[in-house]
Each structure stands twice: as C-alpha cells, then as structure tokens.
Amino acid sequence: IDNDDIEKVSAVPLKYKEVFKYPGVTVDLSLLVDKSMRYETLAGYINEYPCGYLSKYYLIDIFEDEKLLPGKKSMTVRFEFVSMERTLEGHEIQSMVDGLLTSLKEKQIELR
Numbered sequence: 001i002d003n004d005d006i007e008k009v010s011a012v013p014l015k016y017k018e019v020f021k022y023p024g025v026t027v028d029l030s031l032l033v034d035k036s037m038r039y040e041t042l043a044g045y046i047n048e049y050p051c052g053y054l055s056k057y058y059l060i061d062i063f064e065d066e067k068l069l070p071g072k073k074s075m076t077v078r079f080e081f082v083s084m085e086r087t088l089e090g091h092e093i094q095s096m097v098d099g100l101l102t103s104l105k106e107k108q109i110e111l112r
Helices: 003-010 039-047 090-105
Strands: 025-034 054-063 072-081
Touching (some): 025 054, 025 090, 039 054, 039 072, 039 090, 072 090
Antiparallel strands (some): 025 072, 054 072
C-alpha cells in the first residue's frame, strides 16, 4: 500500500444516521406472489407505499410447494417500524400494515 491508496480511502465521505431513541416493532408478513416474481419486484412495490415509520424491510424466507401453492410462492418479509419521536402504539402499527397490504393487493399480492 502506498500513500496514494491511503489518500483515496480517506477521501470517501462517511454517512451517519441518527440512532433511534425509541424501540421499533418488527412484523413478519408471508406474502403470496406469482411463482415467477423476484424479490426485487416485490421490494419495488413495497417502496411505493408511503410510510414514514417503515425504517427497513428484508426478505427472510421463500416457500414453494406446488401442491399447496400451485403457481404461487410465499415470500416472508420482515418489516421494521420505528419513530424518532415516540414509541409507536399497536393500533398504529396495525393501521400501517393494513395500508401496506391494501397497496400490495392492488398488485395481486396477498397475505398468505
């Protein structure tokens, strides 16, 4: 390693994000999708849902069984909801999940 390499590394800007002060809530949803759908497509649909409290989400499981789910598969996604101002209440989380499911239903994606 020479000095030029070290200078390049130090020039990369660091990104900081404030730590959440209040506990978040995780919700796992198993979503029934067409067998050909990729997670990237599902993630794009989730991104369309306007929710300021959805801090992140990620795929945790894919289940396929042609006998149980002909032409379909189940993608389980973990959603994390959190607020910087306060602890979210159960009814608020349920309302956000319901809104997300309504949005996904328009894309023929349903809760398993």
